Amino acid sequence: MSKEVNVIRLEDYTPPDYLIDEVDLHFDLDPEQTLVRSRLTMRANFDGAEGARPLRLDGRELELRSVRLNGRELSPPQYRLEEEAFVLPRPPREFVLEFETLIHPRGNTSLEGLYESGGNLCTQCEAEGFRKITYYLDRPDVMARFTTTLVADRHDFPVLLSNGNPEAHGEREDGRHWVRWRDPFPKPCYLFALVAGDLAHVEDRFTTCSGREVTLRLHVERHNLHKCAHAMRSLKRAMAWDERVYGREYDLDIYQIVAVDDFNMGAMENKGLNLFNSKFVLASPETATDSDYEHIEGVVAHEYFHNWSGNRVTCRDWFQLSLKEGFTVFRDQQFSADMGSAAVKRIDDVDRLRRYQFPEDAGPLAHPVRPDSYVEINNFYTATVYEKGAEVVRMIHRLLGPEGFRRGSDLYFERHDGQAVTVEEFVRAMEEANGVDLTQFRRWYSQAGTPRIEASDHYDAAAQRYTLTLRQSCPPTPGQPRKLPFHIPVEEGLLDPSGKELHGGTLLELREPEQSFHFEGVPRRPLPSLLRGFTAPVILEYPYDEAQLAFLMAHDGDPFNRWDAAQRLASGIILRLMENRAEGEEYLEQLVEAVRKVQTGPVTDPAFTARLLTLPGEEWLAGQGEEVDPVAIHRARERVRRTLAQRLRGGWAALYEAHRESGPCRLDAEAAGHRSLKNLSLGYLMALEDEEVRRGCLEQFTGSDNMTDTLAALRLLADCDCPQRQPALDAFYGQWCEDPLVVDKWFSIQAASSLPDTLERVQALLRHPAFNLRNPNRVRALIGAFSQGNPVNFHRPDGAGYRFLADRLLELDPLNPQVAARLATPLTRWRHLEARRRELIRAELERILSAARLSKDLYEVVSKSLA
Ligand code: 0A1
Ligand code: ZN
Numbered sequence: 042m043s044k045e046v047n048v049i050r051l052e053d054y055t056p057p058d059y060l061i062d063e064v065d066l067h068f069d070l071d072p073e074q075t076l077v078r079s080r081l082t083m084r085a086n087f088d089g090a091e092g093a094r095p096l097r098l099d100g101r102e103l104e105l106r107s108v109r110l111n112g113r114e115l116s117p118p119q120y121r122l123e124e125e126a127f128v129l130p131r132p133p134r135e136f137v138l139e140f141e142t143l144i145h146p147r148g149n150t151s152l153e154g155l156y157e158s159g160g161n162l163c164t165q166c167e168a169e170g171f172r173k174i175t176y177y178l179d180r181p182d183v184m185a186r187f188t189t190t191l192v193a194d195r196h197d198f199p200v201l202l203s204n205g206n207p208e209a210h211g212e213r214e215d216g217r218h219w220v221r222w223r224d225p226f227p228k229p230c231y232l233f234a235l236v237a238g239d240l241a242h243v244e245d246r247f248t249t250c251s252g253r254e255v256t257l258r259l260h261v262e263r264h265n266l267h268k269c270a271h272a273m274r275s276l277k278r279a280m281a282w283d284e285r286v287y288g289r290e291y292d293l294d295i296y297q298i299v300a301v302d303d304f305n306m307g308a309m310e311n312k313g314l315n316l317f318n319s320k321f322v323l324a325s326p327e328t329a330t331d332s333d334y335e336h337i338e339g340v341v342a343h344e345y346f347h348n349w350s351g352n353r354v355t356c357r358d359w360f361q362l363s364l365k366e367g368f369t370v371f372r373d374q375q376f377s378a379d380m381g382s383a384a385v386k387r388i389d390d391v392d393r394l395r396r397y398q399f400p401e402d403a404g405p406l407a408h409p410v411r412p413d414s415y416v417e418i419n420n421f422y423t424a425t426v427y428e429k430g431a432e433v434v435r436m437i438h439r440l441l442g443p444e445g446f447r448r449g450s451d452l453y454f455e456r457h458d459g460q461a462v463t464v465e466e467f468v469r470a471m472e473e474a475n476g477v478d479l480t481q482f483r484r485w486y487s488q489a490g491t492p493r494i495e496a497s498d499h500y501d502a503a504a505q506r507y508t509l510t511l512r513q514s515c516p517p518t519p520g521q522p523r524k525l526p527f528h529i530p531v532e533e534g535l536l537d538p539s540g541k542e543l544h545g546g547t548l549l550e551l552r553e554p555e556q557s558f559h560f561e562g563v564p565r566r567p568l569p570s571l572l573r574g575f576t577a578p579v580i581l582e583y584p585y586d587e588a589q590l591a592f593l594m595a596h597d598g599d600p601f602n603r604w605d606a607a608q609r610l611a612s613g614i615i616l617r618l619m620e621n622r623a624e625g626e627e628y629l630e631q632l633v634e635a636v637r638k639v640q641t642g643p644v645t646d647p648a649f650t651a652r653l654l655t656l657p658g659e660e661w662l663a664g665q666g667e668e669v670d671p672v673a674i675h676r677a678r679e680r681v682r683r684t685l686a687q688r689l690r691g692g693w694a695a696l697y698e699a700h701r702e703s704g705p706c707r708l709d710a711e712a713a714g715h716r717s718l719k720n721l722s723l724g725y726l727m728a729l730e731d732e733e734v735r736r737g738c739l740e741q742f743t744g745s746d747n748m749t750d751t752l753a754a755l756r757l758l759a760d761c762d763c764p765q766r767q768p769a770l771d772a773f774y775g776q777w778c779e780d781p782l783v784v785d786k787w788f789s790i791q792a793a794s795s796l797p798d799t800l801e802r803v804q805a806l807l808r809h810p811a812f813n814l815r816n817p818n819r820v821r822a823l824i825g826a827f828s829q830g831n832p833v834n835f836h837r838p839d840g841a842g843y844r845f846l847a848d849r850l851l852e853l854d855p856l857n858p859q860v861a862a863r864l865a866t867p868l869t870r871w872r873h874l875e876a877r878r879r880e881l882i883r884a885e886l887e888r889i890l891s892a893a894r895l896s897k898d899l900y901e902v903v904s905k906s907l908a
């Protein structure tokens with residue numbers, strides 16, 4: 042990294058020199074100018090003479106009005122102001138520091154610190170946003186008790202919220218009112234939050250396992266009150282589940298969620314006061330899809346689970362982010378699996394991991410689950426820290442079993458309640474509660490890259506012995522040229538030619554670079570089913586032929602591996618067709634027959650069947666090769682889709698009919714499963730480019746009473762150059778232009794269309810009155826959907842897609858660096874592309890880097906991508 046940037050390293054960690062025990066905050070709120078008064082009760086945290094070490098408090102973009110030490114006003118040189126710090130050269134060992142600072146919420150477009158959204162004021166402090174509110178030790182290992190008083194105009198801001206329990210409130214004569222909140226639990230400042238606004242709420246109650254009554258409130262804009270039921274139901278389910286599965290009880294009198302339209306991420310677990318992107322709260326059948334409903338349930342649970350995994354036990358430093366995120370993602374995945382179809386949930390989670398995390402691990406930004414260094418911590422809220430982190434916790438769960446894992450988590454929560462700890466403490470609790478040694482296993486936290494396992498086997502008929510040999514390796518990643526072997530749990534099963542399980546559910550523990558496992562008393566040569574349930578985040582290769590994959594797809598006792606076999610089968614065929622290899626055609630026949638079997642067989646779980654019949658995504662396929670041409674991949678995949686459509690037309694039509702609902706839309710998982718299979722079938726039928734099918738699709742679009750079916754039909758129409766397209770898009774916008782979350786869908790659908798003029802349409806949409814570069818959801822809906830969800834157009838051979846994205850990044854970076862850096866991801870995935878596109882991307886990255894004032898966020902991502 043050439044620009045002068047400060048690299049933060051794990052090895053440089055030292056405990057804080059000073060601690061804060063109590064924080065008393067007072068906000069005089071106003072969108073233009075807010076006065077923040079803070080009173081910090083502090084003490085030294087080192088042995089040595091008074092004043093031996095200076096105190097440095099973090100602060101950014103603050104206007105300091107006054108500062109007092111033990112009641113006495115200070116002036117320079119008693120203190121020093123730096124660009125991002127307040128420095129007190131010689132503080133006493135125990136003292137009270139009081140600040141008055143001014144901040145400007147309305148001008149804050151970064152959506153970090155205190156900002157305005159839809160006329161309300163709210164905060165986002167993780168990871169380092171609190172320093173944009175007041176001077177503070179903005180690091181997670183400084184935990185303090187917070188009292189917060191909010192004062193604001195009664196008319197504009199009738200609702201005033203912060204962490205903890207409400208303590209007092211009152212009116213003032215000048216039209217302002219105030220509320221005081223007290224949070225009894227010590228917390229790092231990244232968990233601080235406040236909200237001031239004109240909000241309505243729905244309320245419910247939850248009685249905890251020890252009989253305490255908790256008030257649950259969901260605050261939204263008044264016109265959205267009817268869209269809260271699902272989020273509230275999800276919250277209550279999550280609370281009950283965490284008591285039952287982890288023995289974790291909620292700890293305050295009130296739990297509140299606030300939905301805001303302008304939010305950089307999904308949601309935030311501030312103590313007792315979660316802030317949510319409204320996308321993960323609001324749902325009604327007319328406006329939200331089945332997958333929106335699922336995501337809401339998952340995100341509500343995720344933030345709730347953080348109350349223990351993250352808040353009661355927090356991170357010592359930001360390198361430990363996965364301590365809370367990996368564990369909490371694992372917990373929310375378990376929860377969602379329990380609420381619906383566990384097999385489908387596992388498939389969706391692995392699909393997501395492979396789509397987002399595997400490419401990250403194979404690219405220039407690869408980093409371990411516990412990174413060693415960073416420039417901007419906001420860039421490390423990654424699929425590796427979250428999703429791979431969850432897989433690492435899942436492996437521990439698999440190795441210890443559910444009871445052993447629970448013993449470990451009990452010990453972890455008990456031992457570290459109220460502390461800021463590291464990944465090491467988590468692993469140690471798991472070890473000590475179970476008397477196991479996870480020394481080698483710890484490498485999953487420190488070594489980046491996706492391990493590969495090559496499996497081979499040997500059958501000795503005379504001895505009736507089957508031998509499976511697994512060989513592991515891991516490619517080099519930035520800063521890590523060589524890797525040590527991982528400890529990898531590999532679940533396997535052996536099938537005999539009739540599909541009967543000869544041997545199932547054994548967990549092999551691979552620790553060596555190469556290891557053989559012997560199975561005695563095996564009467565016939567078996568077919569291995571490997572890595573069942575995806576017991577480890579690895580790429581496993583075994584020389585299956587097409588017939589064997591079709592066999593596993595039909596007969597494997599593990600539903601995950603049935604799906605995986607289907608993916609392997611389809612990927613192999615698409616990639617061969619792309620290379621114009623003759624056997625591709627022959628194998629395509631086998632795929633047609635395998636799909637026919639599924640189509641005509643019994644359907645017990647329609648959601649699972651829909652997954653089984655979904656072709657692998659283009660990004661995943663691209664990641665399978667080198668020197669890849671994304672346009673060729675798209676064509677080959679389309680070719681397979683069309684062939685399946687033409688050869689099995691009757692089957693798709695029959696499935697479509699069989700899974701249509703009669704009567705009004707139901708919202709349960711079963712009905713959602715039927716919709717997913719029905720809409721998948723419609724997708725294949727639309728590949729026929731047949732007028733009658735198009736009419737049917739339009740009928741579904743106009744006649745549907747739920748967003749899942751409406752959107753599925755609209756997406757297919759938007760993807761086809763037909764007269765029905767534009768009127769449908771116009772009608773949709775006309776109907777929903779007042780609903781921002783639905784308008785986002787309208788933008789996304791157009792941006793993801795595979796039609797050849799999509800980039801030009803996207804460019805025109807930038808000028809649409811509803812487009813707004815300051816709203817992250819809108820940015821993701823248009824620019825994100827185009828660059829991450831539309832490979833064939835983003836990778837246009839003329840490089841116009843890359844240029845488009847680079848232009849947008851340069852526009853967005855000064856407004857919202859965090860979102861700009863995230864949006865740059867597609868430009869970091871160039872390694873597997875063919876040479877010309879690699880060069881085109883490089884040129885755009887260099888153009889960005891030469892821009893005059895780049896944020897740390899975007900600079901880190903772009904410069905590392907070029908390295
Ligand atoms: N801790 C949150 C994620 C989050 C991170 C940063 C944010 O703003 C910069 C917001 C949310 C979670 O895991 O849900
Ligand atoms: Zn989280």
